[in-house]
Amino acid sequence: MxxxxxxxxxxxxxxxxxxxxxRRHLATDGANLSLRAVARDMGMVSxxxxxxxxxxxxxxxxxxxxxxxxxxxxxxAADAAFDRGDLRGRWHAACRAARxxxxxxxxxxxxxxxxxxxxxxxxxxxxxxxARPPLTLVGILRDGLxxxxxxxxxxxxxxxxxxxxxxxxVLLSVDLPPALLARGxxxxxxxxxxxxxxxxxxxxxxxxxRDEYFDHQTALMAxxxxxx
Amino acid sequence: MxxxxxxxxxxxxxxxxxxxxxRRHLATDGANLSLRAVARDMGMVSxxxxxxxxxxxxxxxxxxxxxxxxxxxxxxAADAAFDRGDLRGRWHAACRAARxxxxxxxxxxxxxxxxxxxxxxxxxxxxxxxARPPLTLVGILRDGLxxxxxxxxxxxxxxxxxxxxxxxxVLLSVDLPPALLARGxxxxxxxxxxxxxxxxxxxxxxxxxRDEYFDHQTALMAxxxxxx
DNA sequence: CATTGTCAAGAGCAGTGCTCTCGATTTGAA
DNA sequence: TTCAAATCGAGAGCACTGCTCTTGACAATG
Numbered sequence: 001m002x003x004x005x006x007x008x009x010x011x012x013x014x015x016x017x018x019x020x021x022x023r024r025h026l027a028t029d030g031a032n033l034s035l036r037a038v039a040r041d042m043g044m045v046s047x048x049x050x051x052x053x054x055x056x057x058x059x060x061x062x063x064x065x066x067x068x069x070x071x072x073x074x075x076x077a078a079d080a081a082f083d084r085g086d087l088r089g090r091w092h093a094a095c096r097a098a099r100x101x102x103x104x105x106x107x108x109x110x111x112x113x114x115x116x117x118x119x120x121x122x123x124x125x126x127x128x129x130x131a132r133p134p135l136t137l138v139g140i141l142r143d144g145l146x147x148x149x150x151x152x153x154x155x156x157x158x159x160x161x162x163x164x165x166x167x168x169x170v171l172l173s174v175d176l177p178p179a180l181l182a183r184g185x186x187x188x189x190x191x192x193x194x195x196x197x198x199x200x201x202x203x204x205x206x207x208x209x210r211d212e213y214f215d216h217q218t219a220l221m222a223x224x225x226x227x228x
Numbered sequence: 229m230x231x232x233x234x235x236x237x238x239x240x241x242x243x244x245x246x247x248x249x250x251r252r253h254l255a256t257d258g259a260n261l262s263l264r265a266v267a268r269d270m271g272m273v274s275x276x277x278x279x280x281x282x283x284x285x286x287x288x289x290x291x292x293x294x295x296x297x298x299x300x301x302x303x304x305a306a307d308a309a310f311d312r313g314d315l316r317g318r319w320h321a322a323c324r325a326a327r328x329x330x331x332x333x334x335x336x337x338x339x340x341x342x343x344x345x346x347x348x349x350x351x352x353x354x355x356x357x358x359a360r361p362p363l364t365l366v367g368i369l370r371d372g373l374x375x376x377x378x379x380x381x382x383x384x385x386x387x388x389x390x391x392x393x394x395x396x397x398v399l400l401s402v403d404l405p406p407a408l409l410a411r412g413x414x415x416x417x418x419x420x421x422x423x424x425x426x427x428x429x430x431x432x433x434x435x436x437x438r439d440e441y442f443d444h445q446t447a448l449m450a451x452x453x454x455x456x
Numbered sequence: 457c458a459t460t461g462t463c464a465a466g467a468g469c470a471g472t473g474c475t476c477t478c479g480a481t482t483t484g485a486a
Numbered sequence: 487t488t489c490a491a492a493t494c495g496a497g498a499g500c501a502c503t504g505c506t507c508t509t510g511a512c513a514a515t516g
Binding site for chain 1: 472473
């Protein structure tokens with residue numbers, strides 16, 4: 001195993017530095033990332049950036065992928081830190097971790113969950129990392145169901161929805177009753193809505209005690225999905 | 229009462245036409261609205277637009293205000309079309325109306341509820357029209373409570389959250405028990421999350437039966453807020 | 457009739473993403 | 487070791503953006 005040639009290493013370093021500078025710009029200037037500003041910060045000329053990223057969208061895609069992974073790591077780590085049997089503790093920890101990450105990286109969260117850029121289409125390889133937070137939530141449900149500490153709801157689902165939910169279960173590789181999976185999706189939707197409302201300024205001026213509000217709302221959803 | 233001078237009338241017409249053209253551009257090109265493109269479509273020169281809107285943000289604000297009002301009209305009309313006592317019917321109608329409006333005007337919805345534009349700060353006069361959809365939802369709860377057909381939940385709220393909810397009730401001019409108002413906010417958050425997930429492409433490839441999914445999830449929230 | 461205010465047009469500034477070309481440098485094989 | 491190929495940064499340039507300022511034409515008002 002030979003070491004990678006020097007050229008490849010400095011190239012990898014350049015790519016990392018560009019991403020780091022771009023992330024910094026993202027945090028201050030918001031989603032309208034300027035390639036020229038990034039190049040300026042690096043003491044380069046704008047056209048040099050194109051040696052490393054074929055377009056601005058590709059740079060954004062790289063940042064999006066890293067952000068998905070960072071969020072996924074945070075949520076999964078928070079979940080893993082609790083005893084497997086402490087379903088409610090895991091639920092709250094996962095939700096809190098997602099919110100904490102979003103509050104710490106608002107611009108990146110907006111990049112992931114904000115309005116889609118008109119011309120931009122998310123590449124195929126973002127769907128797997130994007131599924132990690134909801135997968136963590138439904139994983140808690142799966143564990144609770146397997147341990148017999150959680151009884152599936154008896155919601156009556158119309159047939160097409162039942163089939164859709166079954167298919168979604170196969171796609172996520174998690175075997176849950178359709179009605180329970182639907183409630184899990186409700187929890188995930190609610191988590192996204194809570195964070196987005198707070199981060200996008202829709203709670204400005206009202207509800208100053210954000211932590212308590214968030215915990216209460218996630219507790220409501222924990223009840224809804226049937227956590228003991 | 230004299231008729232407004234001709235000059236003012238043609239000016240108002242111009243403003244309306246600019247907004248109409250801008251809305252059309254918004255629908256096709258997304259949020260990055262180009263003043264020059266709007267001017268081109270109107271056979272004008274870009275600088276002429278500034279006679280009617282002092283900046284691009286002001287034009288966007290005008291569009292945002294109109295969009296809030298259009299959404300508020302749709303939701304309130306759907307709610308008003310049902311018998312006052314049919315709480316569940318009103319709930320579903322209001323939710324469906326919001327979703328239908330969003331699907332019909334995706335770009336305008338993204339303008340309202342997508343990631344905030346970095347430099348842009350929503351003016352004060354947007355908060356009232358922005359509050360109309362959630363007000364419609366909690367109005368259903370208020371009516372149910374007044375009619376004795378809805379019993380407030382017995383959630384234990386921590387004191388600061390209870391106070392926040394009481395204050396929010398005053399702000400919305402709706403007298404609800406804090407715990408019930410919190411659940412109403414959960415319903416509103418869920419509605420926003422459902423629509424955003426669908427509109428922002430997060431359901432692409434899964435859950436093809438969107439109507440059934442949406443109805444089921446809003447029914448879950450109707451249960452959560454305690455609608456009979 | 458004369459003045460005042462409003463209007464569209466045009467030029468121009470600073471910024472953007474992106475393409476192309478041109479030398480300089482590094483690389484890997486002959 | 488030599489040499490061609492690949493890679494790199496720099497610069498010029500294109501088409502586009504929001505926005506400002508000036509100029510000349512027009513209409514409404516006194």
